[in-house]
Amino acid sequence: MNRRSTLAFWLFVGPFAVGLLLFTYLPIGWSAYLSLFDARNTVTPTSFVGLENYAAVLSDRAFLDSIGTFTVFAAFVIPLTMALSLGLALLVDRVKVARAFFRSVFFLPFACSYVVAALVWKMALFSGVDSGVANTVLGWFGVAPVAWVGQVDPPLYWVVLVTVRLWLQLGFFMILLLAALQRIPKHLYEAAWTDGASPWQTFRHVTLPGLRGALVAVFTLNLINAYQAFDEFYNVLGDSRGYPPFARPPLVYLYYNSLGSGAQDLGRGSAGAVVLAGVIALVTLLSGRVLRRRG
Amino acid sequence: MGTGVNRRSFLAVAGLLGLAACGTNTGRGGSADGTLRHWYHAYGEDGVQDAVRRYAAAYPDAKVEVQWNPGDYDSKLLTALQNGAVPDVFEAQVKVDWVRQKQVVELDDLLGDTRDDFVRTLLEAQTVDGRLYGIPQAIDTQVLYYRPSLLAKAGVAPPRSLDELVDAAARLNTGGVRGLFAGNDGGVAVLTGPLLWSAGLDFLSADGNGPGFDDPRAATAFGKLRALHEGGGLLLGAPTDWADPGAFVDGLVAMQWTGLWNLPKITAAHGSDVGVLPFPRLDAAGAESVPVGAFSAMVNSRSADVEAAKAYVKWLWVEKTEYQTEFATAFGAHLPARASLASKSLDSGPGKDIVGFVTSGGRIASPPRWPAAANTALSDAVSRIARSGADASGELRAAVETARREIGRR
Numbered sequence: 033m034n035r036r037s038t039l040a041f042w043l044f045v046g047p048f049a050v051g052l053l054l055f056t057y058l059p060i061g062w063s064a065y066l067s068l069f070d071a072r073n074t075v076t077p078t079s080f081v082g083l084e085n086y087a088a089v090l091s092d093r094a095f096l097d098s099i100g101t102f103t104v105f106a107a108f109v110i111p112l113t114m115a116l117s118l119g120l121a122l123l124v125d126r127v128k129v130a131r132a133f134f135r136s137v138f139f140l141p142f143a144c145s146y147v148v149a150a151l152v153w154k155m156a157l158f159s160g161v162d163s164g165v166a167n168t169v170l171g172w173f174g175v176a177p178v179a180w181v182g183q184v185d186p187p188l189y190w191v192v193l194v195t196v197r198l199w200l201q202l203g204f205f206m207i208l209l210l211a212a213l214q215r216i217p218k219h220l221y222e223a224a225w226t227d228g229a230s231p232w233q234t235f236r237h238v239t240l241p242g243l244r245g246a247l248v249a250v251f252t253l254n255l256i257n258a259y260q261a262f263d264e265f266y267n268v269l270g271d272s273r274g275y276p277p278f279a280r281p282p283l284v285y286l287y288y289n290s291l292g293s294g295a296q297d298l299g300r301g302s303a304g305a306v307v308l309a310g311v312i313a314l315v316t317l318l319s320g321r322v323l324r325r326r327g
Numbered sequence: 328m329g330t331g332v333n334r335r336s337f338l339a340v341a342g343l344l345g346l347a348a349c350g351t352n353t354g355r356g357g358s359a360d361g362t363l364r365h366w367y368h369a370y371g372e373d374g375v376q377d378a379v380r381r382y383a384a385a386y387p388d389a390k391v392e393v394q395w396n397p398g399d400y401d402s403k404l405l406t407a408l409q410n411g412a413v414p415d416v417f418e419a420q421v422k423v424d425w426v427r428q429k430q431v432v433e434l435d436d437l438l439g440d441t442r443d444d445f446v447r448t449l450l451e452a453q454t455v456d457g458r459l460y461g462i463p464q465a466i467d468t469q470v471l472y473y474r475p476s477l478l479a480k481a482g483v484a485p486p487r488s489l490d491e492l493v494d495a496a497a498r499l500n501t502g503g504v505r506g507l508f509a510g511n512d513g514g515v516a517v518l519t520g521p522l523l524w525s526a527g528l529d530f531l532s533a534d535g536n537g538p539g540f541d542d543p544r545a546a547t548a549f550g551k552l553r554a555l556h557e558g559g560g561l562l563l564g565a566p567t568d569w570a571d572p573g574a575f576v577d578g579l580v581a582m583q584w585t586g587l588w589n590l591p592k593i594t595a596a597h598g599s600d601v602g603v604l605p606f607p608r609l610d611a612a613g614a615e616s617v618p619v620g621a622f623s624a625m626v627n628s629r630s631a632d633v634e635a636a637k638a639y640v641k642w643l644w645v646e647k648t649e650y651q652t653e654f655a656t657a658f659g660a661h662l663p664a665r666a667s668l669a670s671k672s673l674d675s676g677p678g679k680d681i682v683g684f685v686t687s688g689g690r691i692a693s694p695p696r697w698p699a700a701a702n703t704a705l706s707d708a709v710s711r712i713a714r715s716g717a718d719a720s721g722e723l724r725a726a727v728e729t730a731r732r733e734i735g736r737r
Contacts, residue, residue, distance in 0.1 A: 277706075
């Protein structure tokens with residue numbers, strides 16, 4: 033029986049373990065190794081440069097700016113996602129009829145490709161021509177057409193980048209919070225009502241504490257997702273020739289540094305990837321610890 | 328004991344399976360089996376794939392297999408050059424790192440007496456340290472398209488200087504039609520090179536060992552792009568970008584900087600109401616120009632039969648002029664890489680003008696020794712100057728330092 037269990041364990045887990053080793057841990061290890069070498073157009077380098085690639089990345093204004101871009105993006109997206117997905121979850125939770133329908137409607141955008149959504153946002157909703165959807169609506173109120181993506185002063189491209197991200201991910205986080213909402217014992221609400229608690233007091237003292245774990249998870253996932261932003265930025269602001277210096281998130285920086293535009297500087301790109309992975313791990317751990325402590 | 332044996336057995340089997348998986352399609356083989364493997368990226372135009380397969384089938388001295396590569400061709404090619412003898416022949420733009428790592432072979436001996444017939448700047452774009460590593464297949468270029476009727480209506484002459492271009496863009500900005508479209512980034516990506524050339528400068532210095540824009544005139548030229556932005560005549564935020572003719576075809580702009588490849592669509596939309604110009608000069612000390620570039624055919628140094636691969640490249644891209652002409656002109660508007668064929672391909676109208684621009688003012692769009700990191704630094708500087716009004720001298724000083732450092736790495 034024991035032997036059979038072991039065999040079954042390896043049959044089920046083995047292929048995935050091998051895949052994980054070959055396609056995740058081995059590349060991560062190789063990337064860390066590459067980061068110590070001058071590796072241009074090669075993945076089997078011989079020229080050891082120590083920490084030179086790290087020094088180059090950390091002194092590159094574009095890389096440091098990319099961290100700033102992330103910070104702005106996260107500052108918009110994380111609070112909005114948490115507030116709006118919680119609001120949607122509360123609405124769907126309270127709806128009496130067709131709850132599954134509403135749940136599906138809000139979740140559906142999550143199934144859409146980030147690339148497709150970014151292109152729809154850029155080419156149809158927020159195109160800079162008069163016939164763009166947003167400009168048409170502005171025109172009804174006598175406002176002149178706006179180059180949403182093209183202008184930097186004021187930086188209206190953030191409207192495009194943030195709204196497309198919200199549209200794509202709100203449904204997913206709504207489902208997470210909805211599941212957590214439905215796990216809060218009903219008798220707690222009944223006790224609150226019996227004690228004469230107002231709706232706000234009920235939300236403040238019953239719902240929010242019940243969602244604490246889920247909210248920490250939503251925050252952490254949001255944070256990691258924001259660091260990993262690539263598709264919508266690249267497709268809204270980039271083209272085959274390049275990418276503007278403003279609103280260039282870390283992954284877009286790394287793409288251009290190590291792969292795009294014929295760069296193929298895999299040593300420096302690997303150093304950037306290691307730095308970024310370290311920053312994500314550190315911030316995630318710290319934020320998780322702080323949130324749990326506050327909770 | 329049994330468990331241990333099973334675990335070891337399992338790992339052994341898994342390892343073998345893994346090795347077997349890695350071992351299939353390793354890319355080994357090449358012309359060792361008498362077959363040459365020729366890689367292309369995926370062209371968007373209908374008919375190109377069939378044509379290149381037909382050329383390969385017609386080669387009399389070896390069997391040639393064509394592989395079409397949709398997706399991230401650059402990365403796939405990089406991996407292939409690292410690890411195997413396949414492809415024997417491939418199209419790309421020469422990268423100096425490939426030369427330094429001896430991944431591609433010299434091809435100077437393939438040209439013979441046809442060398443002078445190839446557009447000079449195209450050959451220079453495939454040359455590193457005086458040696459040729461790619462045979463140019465076709466020419467892609469970009470020009471300034473304009474609508475003569477709209478210019479005449481606004482009393483604007485076709486711009487032949489940067490100041491005239493700035494003035495024209497502002498004056499043509501009337502009644503829902505903007506003056507100029509050069510991409511949704513306001514021309515930063517595609518006009519950086521032409522702006523340098525307009526001032527008589529370049530990405531690289533004449534000896535190729537340093538940046539070519541360590542000069543106050545660079546700041547003056549990029550200042551004109553800022554003036555274009557401030558003039559309000561630029562279209563920004565179009566549904567499609569500069570490489571697509573949509574904005575010009577749909578009548579959103581009076582002038583657009585875009586590729587020769589769009590000429591058929593543009594003339595189909597506007598008939599004879601189409602004019603073309605090179606990028607204008609800054610002043611008398613500068614020059615009119617158009618960027619030129621295109622893929623070239625290269626030979627993998629790991630090919631099992633380099634000489635056979637070179638012979639095939641010579642046959643296809645040096646000797647078979649009818650194929651070169653068809654490849655360049657039958658599936659979209661490009662120019663054959665040889666001047667004699669180019670002049671025959673487009674011998675009237677705007678196309679003839681463009682051939683003249685390429686011959687007299689064609690400049691290398693992507694010099695092999697120009698590093699991507701330097702390009703990013705320069706492009707970022709130009710973006711901040713043109714779009715945010717940053718101090719041009721300070722921005723360019725930082726870009727020059729980065730470029731000098733990056734060029735020095737090569």
